[in-house]
Amino acid sequence: SQQGEEDPQALSIQEGENATMNCSYKTSINNLQWYRQNSGRGLVHQILIRSNEREKHSGRLRVTLDTSKKSSSLLITASRAADTASYFCATHGVFGNEKLTFGTGTRLTIIP
């Protein structure tokens, strides 16, 4: 079963605007990762945040983590048409639980 939920399920914004998507999870984690998937293709790692971190930046990506609320958010600033894709959060369990558990995904569409 899926680890948790992402919202919104779908998001359409104009090019140049910021996009924010949220993820909730259920169990203790070592880290949380965000992956991007273009239609019908494999997933590509975007950014990772460890359980002892609260915020991380990578280029136009900013991720936050609130372990007390078991939630994370991904912000993409100054969106581009090429950012159109599905975005999934994935949690990596604590020691001994080595698999990634994915959320349900947010389908992001950037309108040129």
Next chain:
Amino acid sequence: DTGVSQNPRHKITKRGQNVTFRCDPISEHNRLYWYRQTLGQGPEFLTYFQNEAQLEKSRLLSDRFSAERPKGSFSTLEIQRTEQGDSAMYLCASSPRGQGLATYEQYFGPGTRLTVT
């Protein structure tokens, strides 16, 4: 191209037939993972290997499913007596995680899309 490769990319089969998929990981990665993704959902973990040892299997992996990684390099996933509910994208990923590296990122292949008619 030194990424993860999967073959075939698409497979259409009739219900009851057996199918086998292959995954070639990034050569220096010792961990290999299989996931299944249905339309509109996130990937779901099936199983993973460290070298040739299969370390964990999901309850999703019924007795009709078997995975191998005989020499710790490529892996195969076989589904016997396919059912329509097996229709999905089967994704393979690899990582160097088990080599004493504190890295958790996984590198995914393009997937094999299975359609059972």
